Amino acid sequence: MVCKNLFNYLNKMTIDPSTIVLTDYEQQLEADMAAGLYTPSTEYDAAFLQQVAKNTMKRKSITIRPYARDILKLKAIAAEEGMPYQTKIISILHQYISSYRDRDAA
Numbered sequence: 001m002v003c004k005n006l007f008n009y010l011n012k013m014t015i016d017p018s019t020i021v022l023t024d025y026e027q028q029l030e031a032d033m034a035a036g037l038y039t040p041s042t043e044y045d046a047a048f049l050q051q052v053a054k055n056t057m058k059r060k061s062i063t064i065r066p067y068a069r070d071i072l073k074l075k076a077i078a079a080e081e082g083m084p085y086q087t088k089i090i091s092i093l094h095q096y097i098s099s100y101r102d103r104d105a106a
Helices: 002-012 024-034 043-056 068-081 085-105
Strands: none
Touching: 068 085
16 A cells, blocks of 8 residues: 555655756666566565565554744745645654664664
């Protein structure tokens, strides 16, 4: 379901393909796919990967009560970046947790 929701979200986005700049690696991948060097996943593989994604991306609802001025600033920052402020909150939280985990590993 996560993959389907992401796919639907990405389909709604309007991106001009001529504005996308690919890295050398990405260009090589596209060339290899066009040459038929990659084969599509089987249904079993797709089902397995969807289950992995579902288990990995489970979300939990929480309630927080931030200051109103912080939410206003956060909404402005998120708007500048072209994303909903709730998504920005998740992004900030994820970045913090990832850096904390990386710090513990060092």
